[in-house]
Amino acid sequence: MPRAKDNRKPIGTETCFKCGEQAEFLQVQRGKRVGELYRKGCECKPNQNAKPFEQLEWFNRMTRTQVDMIPFPYKSGAGVETPEEPEPKADASPPKPVENSGGKPENSKRGVILGGLFLVGGIAAALMT
Secondary structure: OOOOOOOOOEEEEEEEOOOOOOOOOOOOOOOHHHEEEEOOOOOOEEEEOOOOHHHHHEEEEEEEOOOOOOOOOOOOOOOOOOHHHHHHHHOOOOOOOOOOOOOOOOOOOOOHHHHHHHHHHOOOHHHHO
């Protein structure tokens, strides 16, 4: 079945750093993600990343067009946590290396046994129906 004609206009553009072509930013029009950005239009596949940090990065990086924009949910930065590295403690010693026993963990036998029981139970249930 053919898709409906999409008359959406891009609200922003940028030059793709991977392929060098012009990429367009559009906004989601319906649903839970209304107002969020998605990127398409260059040789790369469309990107609908919904992470707030990525959304803000796109919003700040794109070159705006004259098209009116739906209210952007992350414009103020509310509820967006930027990834930060924890500060090292002054009295903390470097982490000790974990010894590798070279084999499987001790819990692997238990997992294999439980997996086998589920498999046998599933086969028995399938045969009975």
